[in-house]
Amino acid sequence: MAALAGVSTGTVSKALNGRGSLHPDTRRRVQQAAEQLGFVANAAARSLHTGRTYTVGMITTDTIGRFSIPLLIGAEDALGAGRMSVFLCDARDDVIREQYYLRTLLSRNVDGIIVTGRRTQARAPIGAGLPVPVVYAFISSTDPDDCSVVPDEADGARRAVQHLLAAGRRRIAHITGPEHHHSATVRARAATETLAAEGLSLAAPVLYGEWSEAWGRQAADMLLSTATGVDAVFCGSDQIARGVAEALRDAGRDIPRDVALVGFDNWDVMVDASRPPLTSIDMDLEGIGRSAAELLLAAINGDPVHGPQMRPCRLIPRASTAMG
Amino acid sequence: MAALAGVSTGTVSKALNGRGSLHPDTRRRVQQAAEQLGFVANAAARSLHTGRTYTVGMITTDTIGRFSIPLLIGAEDALGAGRMSVFLCDARDDVIREQYYLRTLLSRNVDGIIVTGRRTQARAPIGAGLPVPVVYAFISSTDPDDCSVVPDEADGARRAVQHLLAAGRRRIAHITGPEHHHSATVRARAATETLAAEGLSLAAPVLYGEWSEAWGRQAADMLLSTATGVDAVFCGSDQIARGVAEALRDAGRDIPRDVALVGFDNWDVMVDASRPPLTSIDMDLEGIGRSAAELLLAAINGDPVHGPQMRPCRLIPRASTAMG
DNA sequence: AAACTGAAGGAAATCGATTGCCTGCACGCT
DNA sequence: AGCGTGCAGGCAATCGATTTCCTTCAGTTT
Numbered sequence: 001m002a003a004l005a006g007v008s009t010g011t012v013s014k015a016l017n018g019r020g021s022l023h024p025d026t027r028r029r030v031q032q033a034a035e036q037l038g039f040v041a042n043a044a045a046r047s048l049h050t051g052r053t054y055t056v057g058m059i060t061t062d063t064i065g066r067f068s069i070p071l072l073i074g075a076e077d078a079l080g081a082g083r084m085s086v087f088l089c090d091a092r093d094d095v096i097r098e099q100y101y102l103r104t105l106l107s108r109n110v111d112g113i114i115v116t117g118r119r120t121q122a123r124a125p126i127g128a129g130l131p132v133p134v135v136y137a138f139i140s141s142t143d144p145d146d147c148s149v150v151p152d153e154a155d156g157a158r159r160a161v162q163h164l165l166a167a168g169r170r171r172i173a174h175i176t177g178p179e180h181h182h183s184a185t186v187r188a189r190a191a192t193e194t195l196a197a198e199g200l201s202l203a204a205p206v207l208y209g210e211w212s213e214a215w216g217r218q219a220a221d222m223l224l225s226t227a228t229g230v231d232a233v234f235c236g237s238d239q240i241a242r243g244v245a246e247a248l249r250d251a252g253r254d255i256p257r258d259v260a261l262v263g264f265d266n267w268d269v270m271v272d273a274s275r276p277p278l279t280s281i282d283m284d285l286e287g288i289g290r291s292a293a294e295l296l297l298a299a300i301n302g303d304p305v306h307g308p309q310m311r312p313c314r315l316i317p318r319a320s321t322a323m324g
Numbered sequence: 325m326a327a328l329a330g331v332s333t334g335t336v337s338k339a340l341n342g343r344g345s346l347h348p349d350t351r352r353r354v355q356q357a358a359e360q361l362g363f364v365a366n367a368a369a370r371s372l373h374t375g376r377t378y379t380v381g382m383i384t385t386d387t388i389g390r391f392s393i394p395l396l397i398g399a400e401d402a403l404g405a406g407r408m409s410v411f412l413c414d415a416r417d418d419v420i421r422e423q424y425y426l427r428t429l430l431s432r433n434v435d436g437i438i439v440t441g442r443r444t445q446a447r448a449p450i451g452a453g454l455p456v457p458v459v460y461a462f463i464s465s466t467d468p469d470d471c472s473v474v475p476d477e478a479d480g481a482r483r484a485v486q487h488l489l490a491a492g493r494r495r496i497a498h499i500t501g502p503e504h505h506h507s508a509t510v511r512a513r514a515a516t517e518t519l520a521a522e523g524l525s526l527a528a529p530v531l532y533g534e535w536s537e538a539w540g541r542q543a544a545d546m547l548l549s550t551a552t553g554v555d556a557v558f559c560g561s562d563q564i565a566r567g568v569a570e571a572l573r574d575a576g577r578d579i580p581r582d583v584a585l586v587g588f589d590n591w592d593v594m595v596d597a598s599r600p601p602l603t604s605i606d607m608d609l610e611g612i613g614r615s616a617a618e619l620l621l622a623a624i625n626g627d628p629v630h631g632p633q634m635r636p637c638r639l640i641p642r643a644s645t646a647m648g
Numbered sequence: 649a650a651a652c653t654g655a656a657g658g659a660a661a662t663c664g665a666t667t668g669c670c671t672g673c674a675c676g677c678t
Numbered sequence: 679a680g681c682g683t684g685c686a687g688g689c690a691a692t693c694g695a696t697t698t699c700c701t702t703c704a705g706t707t708t
Binding site: 333334338344366372373374 | 664665666667
């Protein structure tokens, strides 16, 4: 490489990185030679000298990828501009695996780490006194000093309920996931409080169950047989909402005329295939991934941000709550 | 580090890597010191010397992750044992992005590259004369010399049809995705040929459409109004199958008594939530990922395998074809 | 013409771990 | 006592790029 351009390796480095003072002709000659040979600097050698690897690790516990893929895409967007690459590690809900990956990432001298998961519930910090900055995305850390980027699920639930209220609904039910699941309780509480602020309350006690369509169908049947006059259901997930939609359909209720329906997650597979398509709350996972990556970059550059960062949700209206 | 154990850096290296001849006590002392300091060797420095990075790149065009996540998990399984890490790059169906990622991976001196995508159709090789081995997973390369690990979709279709035949069905229809989609035509042809081998033919011409539930519903309605006596439908995807299930249900047909149903992909979200749960063909994506990684490792170690490797499918029976 | 200035680019140290080579020392043999 | 044998561990070269320092030389100034 250096030989082809007839200069020393030091000069090559200066030419390609725009350092030092070189004759424009020399610079051009080196660049041409590099082009011709398809020369790309060895990242290992470079990082050895600079102390940076332009690499970040992403540790996820979400095997399915439904949440972590959008987060990854968002993060890649923000990092790609800084020419950084991402090591994706799937810890599969296993603490041993997680610690193994953590050590691996540290031995690779990543510049920073993003930790994500399937649930929004706060988790124990991945490690203490780590030599690199860590940002939690989607999930948060129990250490209030750690930087976390999380969706404001209460905000999402509020938007859902207010949307239903704006559509003139007053007898609203809530069907959601397991009571021990953080997201379920946060969303349920926010829904209850939003109604309370209007002097209303839920048309039935919150129905806690599973994050499945089967539970949505079952819960809807229970609602139909016990609660009267329910004119809207806010569901803790799109899967539950779709199950509810099917049960209501089977029972001959029209959506949205008789009962309006709002889901949560805005998962395309569910909202589009449901009959009718579902109005849903979008947590903007890509945006969360992007924010997390930006905060990580800031921390790497010496401007760390501490504490949890809440990001608002969006309501995506579809036929299941169509007004008119 | 070296100071704490009172030895030279060379000795530390030998102690931790089990090389050279050292006194057992010294070795132990060094290991303890390393433990105490949480010392892990700098991967960049090591790779500079050995020429290997113990890193592979995975370039995918499957933004959604439904196919690439299982592939990644399988690959991680096979690579993790060799202590290798994976750079995941999402090219998002963009050639420019793909080439950019390719260069990035090369500059990071990955030991090898796995290329995956959303469709099984053969694609142009990602690059010619690359300095590292490349294995295609799920998709294949148009260069017959490239190593590809792909699902044997024809085998899957055959199993589906034979399963229906074994259940005593004789008037079998096939609803699938777009005709220009490789998977759709391969599966349709294999289904037709399997029937032909038994002296039978499809109960209706292949219905090509989209990979969506909506198309499944629509096609099922068409079948109901035009074809008579259809007692089974083999669908090109689980989404289509679920749409068919809903339409049949709406029309009062019992599954599997009146019509048996087989899907393709064995996508848990669809097969479990469908009423009844769907019998489906599993392409064993994790296995494909694992195989691809193993073949890549072999190539890295100097034993390259050329040409496409077909992997058989599995039929997962569920209620939609329950016999009896 | 001598001295000065500054641009251009080469020489060599550096990053951290690995490894071949070599030395020093203890022990055993004659 | 003298010499050989072999283990333990230090020294220094090496990987490839970056960067500091320094040399060289052309052009300018007095």
